[in-house]
Every structure is written in structure tokens, then in C-alpha cells.
Amino acid sequence: MAALFVATFFLGYWQLTKAEAGGGAVNWSYALQWPLYGFMGLWFYVRMLKVELSRDPDEGAPSAAVVLYQRPRIDTSGDPELAAYNAYLAELNERALGQRSAGDGR
The missing domain is CATH 1.10.287 (Helix Hairpins)
Structure with a gap:
């Protein structure tokens, strides 16, 4: 500097x-x-x-209250095409999470 x-x-x-x-x-x-x-x-x-x-050294440390993952919400109240697309994305997400957790041995 x-x-x-x-x-x-x-x-x-x-x-x-x-x-x-x-x-x-x-x-x-x-x-x-x-x-x-x-x-x-x-x-x-x-x-x-x-x-x-x-700065407090522990300020940025994650706590037990941290939410690491939230399931996506599917909006079914509006456009049916959008709802179908969101359902498709949710299905892909579930498959990816299933493969990841099976591969990690969890």
C-alpha cells in the first residue's frame, strides 16, 4: 500500500x-x-x-440455526405452463439431491 x-x-x-x-x-x-x-x-x-x-473473530462463524437448503416452492396458482416447468425443475432437483446423497454415503 x-x-x-x-x-x-x-x-x-x-x-x-x-x-x-x-x-x-x-x-x-x-x-x-x-x-x-x-x-x-x-x-x-x-x-x-x-x-x-x-471485528469479533466469531462473528462470521456459522451457527446451528443456519439453513443450508430449502426446498423450492412450486407456484401452481398462476400459469399452468409455468407450474409444469417448476414441477420439472423440482423433479430434476430431487434427482440431483438423491444422486449426491447416494454418492456421498449419507
């Missing part, structure tokens, strides 16, 4: 020299933008470190 922060100032200086040599408004804007990019990256990095250091 430190190398990138320093690199943005070198890039800003390079754009400044091009702007002073008659490069135009684009070079002047880039000469200001590169250091801002460096400070923005540094700010995000420091913010990420603060969040990571204040």
Missing part, C-alpha cells in the same frame, strides 16, 4: 511536468487527481484495518 501511495505522487508529478510543458487541461486535472487517488486508497486501507481489528 505504501508503494502505491508513493507511486501516485510520482504519477502526479509526471502529469504536472507534462501540463507545464503545454499539455493542456487534461494533464492539469490528472496532476491533481493522482495524489487524490493515493489519499483515497490510503483512507480505504486504514478504514479496512479499523474494521478488521474491531
